[in-house]
Amino acid sequence: MPGRSGLRSRLILGFISVALLASVATLVATYVGAAYLFRNDQLQSTSHLVDGVLPRDPTSNQIALIVIGSALALLALMVVLAQLATRRVLRPVRKLAAVARRLAQGDLQIRLTATGADEMTDLVHTFNEMATSLQxxxxxxxxxxxxxxxxxxxxxxxxxxxxxxxxxxxxxxxxxxxxxxxxxxxxxxxxxxxxxxxxxxxxxxxxxxxxxxGSAALLMDGVTLADAVASCLRVRGWTQQVVVEPLPELRVRCDPRRLDVIIANLVGNALRHGAPPVTLRAWTHHAAGRDWLSLRVHDCGPGMPAEVLPHVFDRFYKADTARTRSEGSGLGLAIAWENARLHEGTIEAANAPEGGASFTLHLPLYPEPLQAG
Ligand SMILES: Nc1ncnc2c1ncn2[C@@H]1O[C@H](COP(=O)(O)OP(=O)(O)O)[C@@H](O)[C@H]1O
Ligand SMILES: [Mg+2]
Structure with missing residues (x-):
């Protein structure tokens, strides 16, 4: 296949050019150095090049300095030449790496355009085929x-x-x-x-x-936090079983039905999987540039084993399958989490330092809209 070895030829040509230039530079440096040091008849024609620029009768220190200086200058010249020679070869490789990075970041549409007919072009074609098949x-x-x-x-x-x-x-x-x-x-x-x-x-x-x-939508409304909590517990007959610490006097803009689902899930779990007393506490705070309402449900049950914690929000996950086989769907926390996410909030599951499980809902506090009229 003619032309398929283009990349290799370019590399060889680049290498030969650098080697040639290095030899020429070394020859010139040696010739000028010799003219300077020996100033003999054969070299007279070039010895005038160094006269006036370098000392006439150098000391051994000066000679050492001149030799080291010339070597460094030659090295710098070689580095510049090598950079120039490799740039042309490396440019398409860098481009390929950048495109591969964008593909890895999820831009599956991205492709490279192949020009020429060398190994690099082969690689570009293979890369494009891989991206198409991945997409x-x-x-x-x-x-x-x-x-x-x-x-x-x-x-x-x-x-x-x-x-x-x-x-x-x-x-x-x-x-x-x-x-x-x-x-x-x-x-x-x-x-x-x-x-x-x-x-x-x-x-x-x-x-x-x-x-x-993606059809779950928020039906936003304003609710008083204390009323939302009280009615959630009352409707389910849990008022006597939950200790509600004094709640902040706050009107929350949220989807009231979804807030009720979240609280009912967390409290229901604390009563079913944990043990009394179950406490509910709420507070507001400022983080990540916005105001938040946090609501924590804590129980005095056994808590959750460390290996269970990362999975409690998974669908159909039940830590104790035997005991809860017919009691819950295993979807309660997944639904609560989705409801919190819909509000741009989140739920944290943890074992409290004092023992028992603790679930904390964090909801961003949206400002109340201005009353019309
Ligand atoms: N307060 C809690 N204490 C101990 N384990 C809990 C608690 N809340 C949830 N879990 C664990 O997380 C699992 C998932 O909860 P959930 O999604 O509500 O499902 P379900 O309640 O239907 O079993 C539960 O089965 C239980 O093992
Ligand atoms: Mg549940």
Whole structure:
């Protein structure tokens, strides 16, 4: 393949040029040096070049200085020449490295244009092919991921109708529970409990699929923090089980339903997975250039093992699968986290120094809009 060795030829040519220039420079330096030191007849024609510039009868120190100076000047000249010779070869390599870096950062559209017909051009073609194949793979994975998400959402929606019928039946079973005894009563209770668990799971799946589809929207409103906490606990019958420390008098701009979901999840977990007393504390602070509301739910349970902590917000994650098998969907914290993220906030999970688990919600405080009229 003619031309395929262009890069090698260029390197060899560059090397030969530098070697030639180095030889010429050495010859000239030697010739001028000899003319200066010996000033003999054969060299008379050039000895006048150094007369007046260098001392006539040099001492050994001066000779040493002149030799070192010439060597350094020659070295500098070589470095400059080598730089010039390698620049042309290195330029496309640098360009390739920059483009590869952008590809690694996620710019999958980026390609290099190949000019010429050397090894570098081969490399550019291979790089472009790799980028195209990577882009196609990522697009395929994205398509499959979207399909899987849509499938989960569609299945959950489809389950709602038969579930509504099953819930109606279990309501009747619950109402007439006294008519059953023995195994029949136990079976009726089991069916009723599992049906309501399934109902919760389907509701959570539908909620998650809305986050995945990007269709979860914030319906912002102003709420008084103390009212939001009080009504969340009252509706669920938790008022007596949670110690609420004096809350800051604050109106919060948020999606009230989503704030309620987050608080209910954290408190519900503290009551179910932790142990009393469960305390709820809130405070405001300034960080990263904005004001924040932090709300901490702490319980006096066993806390979470270190290996569990990084996974508590994962979907379907349950640390104690045996105990909680039929109690929760394992989606509660994932949903709470998505709700916090939607508000540009976050939730931190930790083991409190005094023992027990501690979950802290951080929400940015949006200013209240001006009242119209
Ligand atoms: N306060 C807590 N104390 C100990 N473990 C907890 C606490 N909160 C959450 N966890 C652990 O995190 C897991 C995930 O919680 P979550 O997503 O709410 O699922 P679920 O409550 O349905 O099991 C729980 O199963 C539990 O193992
Ligand atoms: Mg939960």
């Amino acid at each position: 196609a793979k990522v697009a395929e994975l994205h398509r499959m991921h979207t399909m899987a998400q849509r499938f989960a959402g569609d299945v959950s929606h489809e389950l709602r109708t038969p579930l509504a019928a099953m819930l109606a039946v279990t309501d009747v079973l619950d109402e007439q529970s006294e008519r059953f005894d023995g195994d029949a009563a136990a079976a009726a209770r089991l069916v009723s409990r599992e049906t309501s668990n399934l109902n919760r799971l389907v509701a959570d799946l539908i909620e998650i699929s809305r986050f995945d589809a």
